[in-house]
Amino acid sequence: MIDTPALPVKLTARQQQILELIQNAISRTGAPPTRAEIAAELGFKSANAAEEHLQALARKGAIELVSGTSRGIRLKQQRTTVTDRAQQLMLAIPGLSQLALPLVGRVAAGSPILAQEHVDQTYHVEGSLFQHRPDYLLKVRGMSMRDAGIMDGDLLAVQSTREARNGQIVVARLGEEVTVKRFQRTAHGIELHAENPDYPTIMVAPDEPFEIEGLAVGLIRNTMLM
Incomplete structure (x- = not known):
């Protein structure tokens, strides 16, 4: 907790x-x-x-x-999100940091999410900001998860895993695309729910290529790093 x-x-x-x-x-x-x-x-x-x-x-x-x-x-003072200037400074001072997290930008189709060509830079982040240890930061593109507080340009802290429980926010690979959505497994297959009514639910049939890349474990508002 x-x-x-x-x-x-x-x-x-x-x-x-x-x-x-x-x-x-x-x-x-x-x-x-x-x-x-x-x-x-x-x-x-x-x-x-x-x-x-x-x-x-x-x-x-x-x-x-x-x-x-x-x-x-x-x-307030949420440990999974950078919320004040003191925590922002931890990101900028390597001596205070515990984690070196690669920032993944745009992911090329079909290639591993942590492939070297996808890493824009590395951030040194205070490990106590996160309840669960992340493995990398993913730059969010689009507003499909707006109502979960995840905005375009935010840095999503992701823990690498192939498993997820219903209701968790996941980074998922659909064929050659990578997306961030809320995971739901049903009797008919997998549903990936957006947190914005302007975006439809993605239905993944059992025979479609699908893989969970990781779980969202925190968020850093990118404007705070400027």
């Missing part, structure tokens, strides 16, 4: 419960829950009740709410 930040104002029992639910969702799937998911998990009659508690948590400094997205919840 992601560490709880030190808060200036004491939380109520219900607020603490919601904060822990958010932390666990991010740790498990790489993204915060929606208001509807919070309401369903805690037995609220509507998503509006969840919204009221989230607003209270935001006022107390436990979270930050991002307008315009269904999953627009960010933990």
